[in-house]
Amino acid sequence: MNIVVVGLSHKTATVEIREKVAFAPTHMEKPLRELVALEDIQEGIIVSTCNRVEIYVTTRDIAGGISRIKRFLADYHHIPLETLETHLYSYHGEAAIRHVFRVAASLDSMVVGEPQILGQIKTSYGYAAEYKSSGIILNRFLHKAFSVAKRVRTETKIASSAVSVSFAAVELAKKIFGDLSDKTVMLIGAGEMCELAAKHFLNNGVRGVMVTNRTYEKAVKLAEEFDGKAVNFEELFDHLHKADIILSSTGAPHHIIGPKDVEEVIRRRRQKPMFFIDIAVPRDIDSRVNKVPNVYLYDMDDLQGVVATNLEQRNREAQKAEAIIDQEIGQFFKWLSTLDATPTIVALRGRFEEVRRAELEKTLANWKDIEPEEQKRLEACTAAIVNKLLHQPTSLLKRTGQGGRTDLYVDALRNLFDLEVAGQTTETEELGELEE
Amino acid sequence: MNALLFKLTMGAYFLATLLYLVYLIKPRPTLGRISHWVISGGLVIHCMFTLDRYLEAGHTPITNLHESLSFFSLAIVGMFIAFERKFKISILGSFVTPLALVILGISALFPSAIAPLNPALKSKWLMLHTSMAFFGYAAFAVAFGAAIMYLIQEHFLKNKRLGPLYQKLPSLDTLDEINYRCLTFGFPLLTFAIISGAIWAETAWGTYWSWDPKETWSLITWFIYAALLHGRLTTGWRGRRAAILAIIGFFVMLFTFLGVNLLLPGLHSYK
Numbered sequence: 001m002n003i004v005v006v007g008l009s010h011k012t013a014t015v016e017i018r019e020k021v022a023f024a025p026t027h028m029e030k031p032l033r034e035l036v037a038l039e040d041i042q043e044g045i046i047v048s049t050c051n052r053v054e055i056y057v058t059t060r061d062i063a064g065g066i067s068r069i070k071r072f073l074a075d076y077h078h079i080p081l082e083t084l085e086t087h088l089y090s091y092h093g094e095a096a097i098r099h100v101f102r103v104a105a106s107l108d109s110m111v112v113g114e115p116q117i118l119g120q121i122k123t124s125y126g127y128a129a130e131y132k133s134s135g136i137i138l139n140r141f142l143h144k145a146f147s148v149a150k151r152v153r154t155e156t157k158i159a160s161s162a163v164s165v166s167f168a169a170v171e172l173a174k175k176i177f178g179d180l181s182d183k184t185v186m187l188i189g190a191g192e193m194c195e196l197a198a199k200h201f202l203n204n205g206v207r208g209v210m211v212t213n214r215t216y217e218k219a220v221k222l223a224e225e226f227d228g229k230a231v232n233f234e235e236l237f238d239h240l241h242k243a244d245i246i247l248s249s250t251g252a253p254h255h256i257i258g259p260k261d262v263e264e265v266i267r268r269r270r271q272k273p274m275f276f277i278d279i280a281v282p283r284d285i286d287s288r289v290n291k292v293p294n295v296y297l298y299d300m301d302d303l304q305g306v307v308a309t310n311l312e313q314r315n316r317e318a319q320k321a322e323a324i325i326d327q328e329i330g331q332f333f334k335w336l337s338t339l340d341a342t343p344t345i346v347a348l349r350g351r352f353e354e355v356r357r358a359e360l361e362k363t364l365a366n367w368k369d370i371e372p373e374e375q376k377r378l379e380a381c382t383a384a385i386v387n388k389l390l391h392q393p394t395s396l397l398k399r400t401g402q403g404g405r406t407d408l409y410v411d412a413l414r415n416l417f418d419l420e421v422a423g424q425t426t427e428t429e430e431l432g433e434l435e436e
Numbered sequence: 437m438n439a440l441l442f443k444l445t446m447g448a449y450f451l452a453t454l455l456y457l458v459y460l461i462k463p464r465p466t467l468g469r470i471s472h473w474v475i476s477g478g479l480v481i482h483c484m485f486t487l488d489r490y491l492e493a494g495h496t497p498i499t500n501l502h503e504s505l506s507f508f509s510l511a512i513v514g515m516f517i518a519f520e521r522k523f524k525i526s527i528l529g530s531f532v533t534p535l536a537l538v539i540l541g542i543s544a545l546f547p548s549a550i551a552p553l554n555p556a557l558k559s560k561w562l563m564l565h566t567s568m569a570f571f572g573y574a575a576f577a578v579a580f581g582a583a584i585m586y587l588i589q590e591h592f593l594k595n596k597r598l599g600p601l602y603q604k605l606p607s608l609d610t611l612d613e614i615n616y617r618c619l620t621f622g623f624p625l626l627t628f629a630i631i632s633g634a635i636w637a638e639t640a641w642g643t644y645w646s647w648d649p650k651e652t653w654s655l656i657t658w659f660i661y662a663a664l665l666h667g668r669l670t671t672g673w674r675g676r677r678a679a680i681l682a683i684i685g686f687f688v689m690l691f692t693f694l695g696v697n698l699l700l701p702g703l704h705s706y707k
Binding site: 177294 | 589593594596597598602606607608609610613671672673674675676677
């Protein structure tokens, strides 16, 4: 069984492409079902964030699997495959594992070390679990990725607050406004990243927070959290002039703020500078807004650029993280290879044989006057029982090994008979710990 | 003695400029402090030079180009030190001290001999009128430096390419604030210089205003800064627009000062 990764990220595609390929979090069932319905794709997970869209699957046929997923991505989003293909990368085997571990550990992030990505992958995994598109291998794989990410976070300084998109935004705000203590932040929409950025701004002493959302109740709830003020979405432009820093992350498919709106607002503010941070994909704010005097607009790609300039000093931490990942890849790869049928069949036979021997010996120990001839027949009989019992499962395993869900049986057998297969490590405790 | 003090000032300003330029590359706080003391030392010597000249000549030493350029340089350094202390921004020195050095350098090109005072200038107004004018100019020079810094920093932030200076330059808000403060210093000084000049003209030449080129250009300069101040106070002109106007204003002011003296014949053409 092979793990295959196909996707695109901020490194290979601009925000224009990414927003076309993004999957809406509210509609994950359809794509996940279609994904695992593809020929020879057993398990599948779709990770879709503002910075990347990636699909993880298990398949027997690497080349075929990759091309089917590429076709799926193109067809699903109605983009010509030729256009999309130049932005796509694909990995299999060890490279695929490394890639996903690196993504989860935030080594592949726009802002290396930013903590949001792990939560985003967990959410994506949640959808896959909910719609049952992931199975034993990807479950184990993702849990492993989470534990690797956790290790990286605790053992290196890579995820210190200094390396997040929100921190980059705060730094920029300080270069625009100097002192933040008399500044007001406005949140448009919700989302983890948006809230995190707002918290960062509060920690840096902004005076107040305003929150607006299409669902007013959500705005009220979030406003309470920040001790701020909720604003009706329809009245956004009546309040926008009171905000110095605007964090926008709505799920709107179109721009919600254009240059004309901002010109109007900035006039009302008597040219006091405004800093727009658009972390939505698709973007909420027309990029021409940046051209309005005294207005600064940064979208996700811009923030990436900002952060790239600071990255050098973090390379050392990233190298430590890579070392951790190297270690963990080894372990996981071993486990993956044990999912093949043969070692399990051997182990299963071994276990049965072991029981047969033990029972036979016990019986023979109390049976002093047994004839050698009789003993032979007894052995043959017990051996035949074992063989008969094992015939069905063994042949099933061998047959499904040609292209079916061997791993399901392998995993079940291992648990049922407590088999120890070479290279296997028990990680149940680790998994439990990760659920928090 | 006078020539020696001048050379010492020149040396100190040269060293300070050098230090401030190094500070631009390596912004270490210690380096900033050293630069500050060197330029301050230079200013003290410069004041001694000016005082010495005053005592020797027996009148305010702002009567020819050598003296006025030197005094302009002194005023710039004094104004800069005040702003550097107030805003705690050493990097301002990297943009302003070279200006002071260049102006002092140009002053050395003009004859430095103390000439007998032009009888028209023999007045108690001389000191007031000229020193106010030059301190006003100096405030505009500091605004010019801050405006250039503003435009650089704004360029980084607008184009999202945070160049090597980005971290070292202060926030846009601070730079804009310096620009504004310079204006609130410089504009009243320029206004009083023009008014005192008019009063002096009435006593010396018998008329308040005679559209002498210096007067005309002073008025143009005044209008530019008045427009800037007005825009700031009413419609909230700031940022890039204010910075560009401060730069234009500075060049017009330079022309008012130097261009008029050197190119346009008139009552103020003292060389």
